[in-house]
Amino acid sequence: MESRAAITMSLLLAGAAGSWLLLNRSSEKARPAIDDGARLGVGYYATDVRLSGTDGDGHVRYLVNALTVVQAPGDVDVDLRQVVIDYDAADRAPWNLRADTGTIPPGGKMIRLAGNVVAETRATSSNAVTIRTEHLEFDTDTSTAATDREVTIDYAGSSIRGMGMRAELATNRVQLLSDVNGTYVP
Secondary structure, X not given: OHHXXXXXXXXXXXXXXXXXXXXXXXXXXXXXXXXXXXXXXXXEEXXXXXXXXXXXXXXXXXXXXXXXXXXXXXXXXXEEEEEEEEEOOOOOOOEEEEEEEEEEOOOOOEEEEEEEEEEEEOOOOOXXXXXXXXXXXXXXXXXXXXXXEEEEEEEOOEEEEEEEEEEEXXXXXXXEEEXXXXXXXX
């Protein structure tokens, strides 16, 4: 009787071990290839965030304010909501860039803005410039803002439209790339 119980117990243990091995191997094959951070569930969500970008000497060049900042597990991009970027050139008019959403890809050297994008000089005089588009890429290294989408620029009562734009914020130089038309008010 004892040998019969021992054999039954051995068969049950062998069956359990075999089932465990079979299930473990099949779940490894079904598991997608993701990095260690994503597998561990590492990500973050923050509200009312302020990020700063500095130059080589540690001076603040721009500030990024966002209502929410999210990096989901497995996603390399950082997603921003209700974004405002304050860019301050050392010797030129400072700029404000606003958008519904933003994305910072790996490396943090580019900020992609989308949805109701507005870029404005913070000048108080009549030579303030307002740029409107639906998509804008801000290169934090070169201080340029660019888009390949439709753009409207308002300046001193005049309005200019075009397709595509490149703006060098540090030098206040704005260039429309094609299909330019507008109204000039002297």
